[in-house]
Amino acid sequence: MSEQQGTAQQALTRRITGIETEFGITLTLNGSRRLGPDEIARYMFRPVIAKYGATNIFTPNAGRLYLDVGSHPEFATAECDSVSQLVAHDRAGEVILDRLAVTAEAALADEGIGGKLYLLKNNVDTVGNSYGCHENYLVGRELGLKSLSKLLLPFLVTRQLICGAGKIFLPYPTSPYHNDPVQYCFSQRADHVWEGVSSATTRSRPIINTRDEPHADSNRFRRLHVIVGDSNMSETTTALKIGSTQLVLEMIEAGVELPDFEVANEIKSIRAVSRDMTGRAEIPLRDGGTATALEIQYAFLTAAKKWLEVREETTDNADKGISGAGTPNAEMARIVELWERTLTAVDSGDWSLIERDIDWAIKYSLIKRYLDRGLTLENPKLAQIDLAYHDIRPGRGIFRALEARGAVSRWITDADIEAAVDRAPQTTRAKLRGDFLAAAHCEAAHAAGLKTVVDWTHLKIAGDNPQSVMLGDPFATDNSEVTEMIATLSEGSQEG
Numbered sequence: 001m002s003e004q005q006g007t008a009q010q011a012l013t014r015r016i017t018g019i020e021t022e023f024g025i026t027l028t029l030n031g032s033r034r035l036g037p038d039e040i041a042r043y044m045f046r047p048v049i050a051k052y053g054a055t056n057i058f059t060p061n062a063g064r065l066y067l068d069v070g071s072h073p074e075f076a077t078a079e080c081d082s083v084s085q086l087v088a089h090d091r092a093g094e095v096i097l098d099r100l101a102v103t104a105e106a107a108l109a110d111e112g113i114g115g116k117l118y119l120l121k122n123n124v125d126t127v128g129n130s131y132g133c134h135e136n137y138l139v140g141r142e143l144g145l146k147s148l149s150k151l152l153l154p155f156l157v158t159r160q161l162i163c164g165a166g167k168i169f170l171p172y173p174t175s176p177y178h179n180d181p182v183q184y185c186f187s188q189r190a191d192h193v194w195e196g197v198s199s200a201t202t203r204s205r206p207i208i209n210t211r212d213e214p215h216a217d218s219n220r221f222r223r224l225h226v227i228v229g230d231s232n233m234s235e236t237t238t239a240l241k242i243g244s245t246q247l248v249l250e251m252i253e254a255g256v257e258l259p260d261f262e263v264a265n266e267i268k269s270i271r272a273v274s275r276d277m278t279g280r281a282e283i284p285l286r287d288g289g290t291a292t293a294l295e296i297q298y299a300f301l302t303a304a305k306k307w308l309e310v311r312e313e314t315t316d317n318a319d320k321g322i323s324g325a326g327t328p329n330a331e332m333a334r335i336v337e338l339w340e341r342t343l344t345a346v347d348s349g350d351w352s353l354i355e356r357d358i359d360w361a362i363k364y365s366l367i368k369r370y371l372d373r374g375l376t377l378e379n380p381k382l383a384q385i386d387l388a389y390h391d392i393r394p395g396r397g398i399f400r401a402l403e404a405r406g407a408v409s410r411w412i413t414d415a416d417i418e419a420a421v422d423r424a425p426q427t428t429r430a431k432l433r434g435d436f437l438a439a440a441h442c443e444a445a446h447a448a449g450l451k452t453v454v455d456w457t458h459l460k461i462a463g464d465n466p467q468s469v470m471l472g473d474p475f476a477t478d479n480s481e482v483t484e485m486i487a488t489l490s491e492g493s494q495e496g
């Protein structure tokens with residue numbers, strides 16, 4: 001019996017999720033002047049500062065756009081409650097940032113600096129810095145973080161097989177792995193995590209970050225912050241990353257019996273898994289035994305397939321206010337199919353099975369063409385492909401070009417992405433924020449000089465008669481106080 005069975009609770013098949021992505025930024029110059037990343041980022045954020053007076057803002061689609069330490073522009077999606085909605089908002093973030101980059105290039109050209117601005121949705125630069133792609137999953141408070149992590153960690157250590165972004169590992173002088181051989185790996189991020197579970201994000205980057213900031217009513221909810229994943233270019237890979245993790249969370253919540261694969265040393269293992277493209281290296285377990293990455297992933301997949309047979313499509317937990325549809329079973333079935341196909345590809349060594357669907361395999365199929373012509377992995381041409389794959393600019397980035405000519409599979413459509421650029425998810429708290437932001441920037445509110453303050457849980461109108469509301473329930477899309485505040489803004493009057 002699994003240790004959860006006594007405390008089994010309802011699985012959140014409707015779950016709040018969000019993705020934060022930090023982007024690499026670089027400018028190649030035609031001219032001579034070199035700009036540092038912070039200078040480039042400042043050019044990029046000029047229109048944001050002009051409009052909002054800040055570099056940390058909420059966008060019209062209720063996401064958050066900001067400049068993080070180290071000058072990596074970051075976009076955090078609004079709260080979503082289904083996989084395809086989240087994929088659309090993740091892609092919308094790229095569109096928002098790319099538009100800023102295009103404007104910045106024009107400004108740089110005007111000022112005689114010129115150059116091409118590259119935004120890279122990857123996780124490592126050439127000198128060994130890493131920047132992240134964080135996943136946020138709402139879980140109930142009842143679920144102890146310790147027992148949750150225990151069951152989740154083996155899945156996360158091996159998840160790179162199904163959603164890594166792929167990387168040519170090239171040793172660099174200050175790298176702790178500078179003696180390791182050059183080789184193709186599953187993951188960008190695996191070499192840059194240093195702990196299993198901890199509260200640090202940068203100093204000793206863990207797999208799961210325990211900082212307790214639920215952005216919700218802390219009596220009811222926890223925000224599970226997974227910071228080990230690679231940033232994905234491919235929509236299908238993002239969908240598999242998020243969907244498979246959600247299925248595992250649902251099973252943990254429901255008390256489904258999951259095999260005990262507690263890994264003895266997560267950090268050693270995550271790096272070994274990244275370098276073992278066969279999926280067959282033995283991972284030492286805490287109980288003294290071993291298991292391979294493939295065995296662990298197959299075990300979770302098998303459990304997920306069974307779970308899908310009984311998974312209730314809608315969460316009906318009215319007293320908690322968490323009812324309604326999340327990710328439909330049909331969408332989860334697509335996820336499970338892709339999960340299985342990916343493991344089969346690793347198992348059989350026939351990576352062509354997923355060369356349209358999974359980032360590491362898509363990227364490798366490009367690299368392989370050069371290897372077949374006699375180039376070696378050390379060749380700078382291949383490092384260039386490894387980088388340009390992640391360039392988000394349509395018509396320039398390698399992945400974008402593949403997508404434009406239909407050479408990779410899609411999870412959503414261009415119309416879904418375009419809609420998500422300006423519109424908040426309509427099924428979560430983000431809707432309230434989106435409506436509030438639209439009112440905050442309307443002419444009447446501007447004319448009346450009404451100032452607003454927004455974060456994930458608060459909406460506020462400052463001024464003589466300040467109004468504010470705390471939105472502790474990220475599932476709720478209605479709130480009478482917000483309706484009143486929107487009226488204040490739309491009428492441009494704070495009276496009464």
Ligand SMILES: Nc1ncnc2c1ncn2[C@@H]1O[C@H](COP(=O)(O)OP(=O)(O)OP(=O)(O)O)[C@@H](O)[C@H]1O
Pocket residue numbers: 016017018019020064076077078079080136137138139213214215216221222223224456474
């Ligand atoms: N209750 C919640 N449960 C799960 N995810 C949430 C919840 N509330 C907000 N989110 C998501 O969490 C993410 C928060 O992004 P943000 O970049 O602000 O993260 P942070 O970890 O709080 O801050 P920082 O990156 O500055 O350290 C967003 O994608 C958002 O949609």
Ligand SMILES: [Mg+2]
Pocket residue numbers: 020074076
């Ligand atoms: Mg963040």
